[in-house]
Structure formats: structure tokens, C-alpha cells
Amino acid sequence: MTLRVLIAQHSAELGELWAGFLRREGILVTLVQSQGEALMRLKAEEFDALILEMVLPDGGAIAIADFAAYRLPDIPVITVNSSSFFSDGSIFQLMPNVHSVMQAPVDGQDLAALVSHIKNKRTGDPSTP
Numbered sequence: 001m002t003l004r005v006l007i008a009q010h011s012a013e014l015g016e017l018w019a020g021f022l023r024r025e026g027i028l029v030t031l032v033q034s035q036g037e038a039l040m041r042l043k044a045e046e047f048d049a050l051i052l053e054m055v056l057p058d059g060g061a062i063a064i065a066d067f068a069a070y071r072l073p074d075i076p077v078i079t080v081n082s083s084s085f086f087s088d089g090s091i092f093q094l095m096p097n098v099h100s101v102m103q104a105p106v107d108g109q110d111l112a113a114l115v116s117h118i119k120n121k122r123t124g125d126p127s128t129p
Contacts, residue, residue: 003119004028007051008038008064009080018051021108025116035059042068047075049118051111054081069097076118080106 005022009015010033019029030045032038035058041047042064050068052061065077077097082104100114 001119002026002028003048003115004030004046005049005051005115006038006041006045006047007031008035008056008061009033009051009053010056018106018108018111021112022115025112027112027115027119033057035063038064039067042071047072049115050075050077051115052077052079054079065097073097078102078111078114078118080104 003026005027007015007018007022007029009018009031012031012033015031015033019031022029030041030047032041033056035056038050038052038056047068050065052064054061061077061079065079068075068077075097076099078100079098080102099118102111102114
């Protein structure tokens with residue numbers, strides 16, 4: 001099973017860097033730079049996981065995750081936070097599909113490992129704890 005991941009990251013350069021790590025793991029990546037683009041893609045396509053920068057130029061991850069939870073109720077969400085605003089864990093109450101919060105700067109290998117873990121859990125890989 002090939003995992004399909006939507007990345008919403010306002011920096012095209014950083015988004016491509018993250019996408020490169022995921023693609024090396026055999027993951028199909030769609031990269032967008034705004035909330036509007038993310039919502040448009042979620043309306044048109046199916047994804048297995050989302051990686052969302054918390055703050056985007058036209059909104060943020062909460063609206064994207066909320067729509068995704070409506071359209072794809074079990075979709076796992078990984079958020080990337082550049083500030084300490086959600087450091088108290090409140091993000092898990094606001095966005096019930098959040099599986100992980102990563103603090104920027106994000107190591108691409110760590111991100112790929114986390115997405116691979118989600119993939120293994122979804123496919124029932126027995127090596128997954």
C-alpha cells in the first residue's frame with residue numbers, strides 16, 4: 001500500500017525538503033502552501049495522512065484538520081509548530097486527529113520515520129509496536 005500524504009507548508013523550499021525525505025520512503029506527496037490549496041486538494045483527493053504547518057498565510061492547520069476530520073474521519077495529522085503557543089498540549093483538544101506535534105525546525109528523517117510508523121500501523125505491519 002502506497003501512503004498518500006498532503007503537506008501544507010508555506011515555505012516551498014522547506015516543503016520540498018520534507019517531501020524529499022518522504023518520497024525516499026516510497027510515500028506519494030502532495031505539497032501545498034496555503035490553507036485554501038489544502039482544502040481544495042482535500043475536496044478532490046483522498047489522503048492517508050496530513051502534515052500541517054500550524055500557521056499559514058491565509059489561515060492555519062486547525063481549519064484544515066477540521067475539514068479533513070469531516071471528510072476523512074480517521075486521517076492522522078502531524079502538526080509542525082514554530083512557536084510555543086500550543087506547548088501545553090491543548091492542540092490535542094482542538095484537533096482530535098493529531099497524532100504528533102513536532103517543534104520546528106523539523107528533522108526530515110524524523111518526519112519520514114513518523115509517517116512510516118503511521119503507514120505501518122495502517123497496514124497492520126507486525127513490526128510496529
